[in-house]
Amino acid sequence: MRAAVVVFPGINRERDMARALTLIAGRAPTMVWHADTALPEGTDLVVLPGGFSYGDYLRCGAIASRAPIMEAVRDHAEKGGLVLGVCNGFQILCEAGLLPGALLRNAGLKFICRDVHLRVERSDTPFTRGYNAGQVIRVPTAHGEGNYFASPETLAELEAEGRVLFRYTDAEGQVAERANVNGASNAIAGVLSQKHNVLGLMPHPENHVETIMGSTDGRGLFAGLVDHFVQAA
Amino acid sequence: MIPNEPKISPELVAEHGLTPEEYQRILTLIGREPTLTELGIFSAMWNEHCSYKSSKVHLRTLPTEAPWVIQGPGENAGVISIGDGLAVVFKMESHNHPSYIEPYQGAATGVGGILRDVFTMGARPIACLNSLRFGDPAHPKTRHLVAGVVAGIGGYGNSFGVPTVGGSVGFHTRYDGNCLVNAMAVGLAEEDKIFYAKATGVGHPIVYLGSKTGRDGIHGATMASAEFGAGTEEKRPTVQVGDPFSEKLLLEACLEIMAAGCVIAIQDMGAAGLTCSAVEMGAKGDLGVTLDLDKVPVRETGMTAYEMMLSESQERMLMVLRPEKEAEAEAIFRKWGLDFAVVGETTDTKRFVVRWQGESVADLPIKELGDEAPVYQRPFTQTPKPPRVNPKEIKHPLKISEALEQMIALPDLCSKRWVWEQYDHVILGNTFQRPGGDAAVLRVNDGPKGLALTTDVTPRYCEADPFEGGKQAVAEAWRNLAAVGARPLAVTDNLNFGNPERPEIMGQFVGAIHGIAQACKALDFPVVSGNVSLYNETNGRAILPTPTIGGVGVLDDFTKSASLAFKAAEEIILLIGETQGWLGQSLYLRDVCGREEGAPPPVDLAAERRNGDLVRALIGEGIATAVHDISDGGLMVALAEMAMASGIGARLYAAPIAVEPHAFWFGEDQARYVVTVRAADAEATIARAKAAGVPVRRVGSTAGNALTLPGEAPILLKQLRDRFEGWLPAYMAGEVI
Amino acid sequence: MKARVTVTLKPGVLDPQGKAIEGALKSLGVTGVASVRQGKVFDIEIDSVDAARAEAALKAAADKLLANVIIENYQVEVLR
Amino acid sequence: MKARVTVTLKPGVLDPQGKAIEGALKSLGVTGVASVRQGKVFDIEIDSVDAARAEAALKAAADKLLANVIIENYQVEVLR
Numbered sequence A: 001m002r003a004a005v006v007v008f009p010g011i012n013r014e015r016d017m018a019r020a021l022t023l024i025a026g027r028a029p030t031m032v033w034h035a036d037t038a039l040p041e042g043t044d045l046v047v048l049p050g051g052f053s054y055g056d057y058l059r060c061g062a063i064a065s066r067a068p069i070m071e072a073v074r075d076h077a078e079k080g081g082l083v084l085g086v087c088n089g090f091q092i093l094c095e096a097g098l099l100p101g102a103l104l105r106n107a108g109l110k111f112i113c114r115d116v117h118l119r120v121e122r123s124d125t126p127f128t129r130g131y132n133a134g135q136v137i138r139v140p141t142a143h144g145e146g147n148y149f150a151s152p153e154t155l156a157e158l159e160a161e162g163r164v165l166f167r168y169t170d171a172e173g174q175v176a177e178r179a180n181v182n183g184a185s186n187a188i189a190g191v192l193s194q195k196h197n198v199l200g201l202m203p204h205p206e207n208h209v210e211t212i213m214g215s216t217d218g219r220g221l222f223a224g225l226v227d228h229f230v231q232a233a
Numbered sequence B: 001m002i003p004n005e006p007k008i009s010p011e012l013v014a015e016h017g018l019t020p021e022e023y024q025r026i027l028t029l030i031g032r033e034p035t036l037t038e039l040g041i042f043s044a045m046w047n048e049h050c051s052y053k054s055s056k057v058h059l060r061t062l063p064t065e066a067p068w069v070i071q072g073p074g075e076n077a078g079v080i081s082i083g084d085g086l087a088v089v090f091k092m093e094s095h096n097h098p099s100y101i102e103p104y105q106g107a108a109t110g111v112g113g114i115l116r117d118v119f120t121m122g123a124r125p126i127a128c129l130n131s132l133r134f135g136d137p138a139h140p141k142t143r144h145l146v147a148g149v150v151a152g153i154g155g156y157g158n159s160f161g162v163p164t165v166g167g168s169v170g171f172h173t174r175y176d177g178n179c180l181v182n183a184m185a186v187g188l189a190e191e192d193k194i195f196y197a198k199a200t201g202v203g204h205p206i207v208y209l210g211s212k213t214g215r216d217g218i219h220g221a222t223m224a225s226a227e228f229g230a231g232t233e234e235k236r237p238t239v240q241v242g243d244p245f246s247e248k249l250l251l252e253a254c255l256e257i258m259a260a261g262c263v264i265a266i267q268d269m270g271a272a273g274l275t276c277s278a279v280e281m282g283a284k285g286d287l288g289v290t291l292d293l294d295k296v297p298v299r300e301t302g303m304t305a306y307e308m309m310l311s312e313s314q315e316r317m318l319m320v321l322r323p324e325k326e327a328e329a330e331a332i333f334r335k336w337g338l339d340f341a342v343v344g345e346t347t348d349t350k351r352f353v354v355r356w357q358g359e360s361v362a363d364l365p366i367k368e369l370g371d372e373a374p375v376y377q378r379p380f381t382q383t384p385k386p387p388r389v390n391p392k393e394i395k396h397p398l399k400i401s402e403a404l405e406q407m408i409a410l411p412d413l414c415s416k417r418w419v420w421e422q423y424d425h426v427i428l429g430n431t432f433q434r435p436g437g438d439a440a441v442l443r444v445n446d447g448p449k450g451l452a453l454t455t456d457v458t459p460r461y462c463e464a465d466p467f468e469g470g471k472q473a474v475a476e477a478w479r480n481l482a483a484v485g486a487r488p489l490a491v492t493d494n495l496n497f498g499n500p501e502r503p504e505i506m507g508q509f510v511g512a513i514h515g516i517a518q519a520c521k522a523l524d525f526p527v528v529s530g531n532v533s534l535y536n537e538t539n540g541r542a543i544l545p546t547p548t549i550g551g552v553g554v555l556d557d558f559t560k561s562a563s564l565a566f567k568a569a570e571e572i573i574l575l576i577g578e579t580q581g582w583l584g585q586s587l588y589l590r591d592v593c594g595r596e597e598g599a600p601p602p603v604d605l606a607a608e609r610r611n612g613d614l615v616r617a618l619i620g621e622g623i624a625t626a627v628h629d630i631s632d633g634g635l636m637v638a639l640a641e642m643a644m645a646s647g648i649g650a651r652l653y654a655a656p657i658a659v660e661p662h663a664f665w666f667g668e669d670q671a672r673y674v675v676t677v678r679a680a681d682a683e684a685t686i687a688r689a690k691a692a693g694v695p696v697r698r699v700g701s702t703a704g705n706a707l708t709l710p711g712e713a714p715i716l717l718k719q720l721r722d723r724f725e726g727w728l729p730a731y732m733a734g735e736v737i
Numbered sequence C, D: 001m002k003a004r005v006t007v008t009l010k011p012g013v014l015d016p017q018g019k020a021i022e023g024a025l026k027s028l029g030v031t032g033v034a035s036v037r038q039g040k041v042f043d044i045e046i047d048s049v050d051a052a053r054a055e056a057a058l059k060a061a062a063d064k065l066l067a068n069v070i071i072e073n074y075q076v077e078v079l080r
Ligand SMILES: Nc1ncnc2c1ncn2[C@@H]1O[C@H](COP(=O)(O)OP(=O)(O)O)[C@@H](O)[C@H]1O
Pocket: B129, B130, B131, B132, B164, B165, B166, B167, B168, B169, B416, B419, B420, B423, B434, B435, B436, B437, B438, B439, B440, B455, B456, B480, B631, B632
């Protein structure tokens, strides 16, 4: 799998992401500068990592979503290429219009860093083939604005089309108010684009990929993607 | 040639925090009346913060050397070797006053400043910690300060992208008018790629990097700037606003030009900005410096030389570059969208010359600016030793279980989860032990080496007996590192005290330093960096003396560290260390019995070392399954924390006959740990401890979901945890007090 | 020339911060507050002297960046 | 009754947000913007019908909560 990780000024989880990709795909991703206008030849997966692009000033992801490289990312997505945005990456994808909705300030108004449980809603996507449908995984969150918002119509559409891929739940996989860390609509932690090739995800699977560090629940995402490209080849 | 407007008046001198004697010294030194800009420069260089004039003679007594120390105090941060060619760079610094004025920005810029100190030396920051002290929770300002300070620390560190992995939070009415915000940053570098402030070579460009200069933080000089400023503009706030985004860019740009070999010397602009950084670079290199202020990037119009020299705008650096690499360095800075300007050069004159609008506004002997700063031997009176409290004379109003339930929800003992969940403590993917334990444990690069980090101090001990309190702060930091299995290597300190011109306060300061020095020597735990914050008092009431210690230790294999959670039922719980039942200055005495009094627990440094060495060995060999040091709240609180962290309870034996039960369970005797071992290892472990001269005692075994004391109803962990976790969120929501 | 762009949340979009402020105002004893919605203002200094051109530039700025039109409305005023 | 409280940074206080927005507008090709300062607005619905009382209450609210008077100025307008 040839992955490209986009580096915007102020992004800070690009190293975490590169480490996870290298570990699981066996191949280091190419780091792509925001001011570039093209992705490396043959890019399979584009990753917009977490962090605080442009300090999260104005709105999270707003300034980055207008960066020169985003045209190339949009092209890649339009051609059906896979795009993964994690945390700030998710915010950027929403601001860029590649995903519906917006990420608002956490309902509790505070930044929250803690492990959360996510239910994987379906396993028949390139992003989740490493998991079973209904599987509950534990991964860290670290964000101040992850409260997913979309109009009622959009939410209904997302649900009807099975585009909600990850949901905040308790350890047993039940949606519960207490488990919804940021107050997201329908407890949405991750959504897909209409063509199922763009995923935005608030928590950080890339921080839970090593047995030695205590949890490997995030591995499935990357392992699944690797498998997807192996199968495709 | 040097304009002499306005005339320097005694008021202007006083306004600059200089005494008449100090002003006289300036006159003697330069042989003429200084210009206003020069007066400003002197006031910046000779204030307490930069010159350490009250503390210098005492700080010199701290041990600063060990074979693993690469750089002790005197640079931006301390540097130690952790083997394999790797160095750890760290320092702690206070931002107390700014945080009291504007908690969010004060705390944020405190974090920004200490991070800069670390990456200025060529290290990539890998962790932050913070030690916070607030007033009485019932005081009307406290909640606002807690909320703002915590949000500010998180706001800066999270955005910058460094995990905040530990710290401490305490409350006491003596901090009502002066909160403490001590921030520590830790970075990693290669041993042979450390950068220093010392300039070398004549005629080399001095380059200004980072954000533009504004009129931030020009205090003490409000009168002067009102006379000189644009006149019509409203009085400017002296609060600095942090910009973590720019600092992140500055980090990446600095590390990139360092790697490209462009840098000869580098110094961040902290307090007193351009003045301190330029003077230090020149003075350290025995060189002169000429600055051309017309080249300084400014973000406001009409800034005077005086203002530019004293501005404390954040996210700025000064460097001496290799002339042949100037263009390359500039390209890197431009790529990161940062300002880059050649603002001066090194000279062989040993003079500090500042030019502005075609005139020379300062021309001073550069070495003397620092070296000739006043040094004071301030008079001090020793704090009288308080009497020892006899546990037999203390009535115990509650059962042990009742007292525990009450104590676990105390502001000083309750869970600080509300705080550290606002800090990204997992970013960079190396946080092996998160906040909530004795010390944070981080993987170093890809392992297996690990680092252990902690901050500690017990101000009420320091107040009662500064010497024992100083010792105790160091001992507790050392113990917290040992409790996770790390080899303690070195410390940074942050000495927070009241007004040193009062002999009692100076006595606290001297006593605490003496204690710290003795403990650091005995434990081979040198001080490699630090910071002094004096004058923390309001209306003549000083803070509790608070010498915060930040400790750093190393593990050969981070996966072999211990954590405090019980691991399994039916393991044997051992108490390591001697228990006399020391109640003086204990939280039990203060908060359950309502008596804040007595001598604090004495620290036997030899016992500390012996006991800690044993515990570390037991961890390394995989014998100790869970470990927790015993500090605030004593044995019972330590056991409760271990149980709550795991959900596994304990069946406890009665206290020994020789010690009063409440003193046994809640006494705060030092050099102690709780260690669990598998039943099969118990006998051998006890024998081994005895052979090593380490007191050891079985206190029970892990079991069930409650803490059970003989003759008392079991304390359900769930109930205990609700109380432990409940207080701080409820307080911050305004639901209690 | 000075201008101000005001960006407010569309009706129906959740405003957790506004809600929190409502609550806080009550506990501060400020009575009679029925609702609070938080928005942003951008005070912009423009080089141009032509008000119509300035306004066009500001609209472009708001559309392209200052507002997220999925959740926000904006309003442009050229002050002088 | 409707009111608006506008909170802006005092002159001279660093505005990292405004600075970042300035840069972004430039790179988006929006020309002629010399400077941007970001502030906040609070649109407040008040039960009271007495404009003077509402204004006094809002001033109190701004002082205590909506503005950080150390670094910010505010302005209260009762609209109707
Ligand atoms: N301000 C803070 N920032 C981050 N972590 C904190 C803070 N305050 C407390 N903690 C964490 O909470 C835990 C308990 O703190 P404390 O009771 O001071 O521990 P100890 O007494 O062992 O030093 C520690 O892991 C500490 O790192």
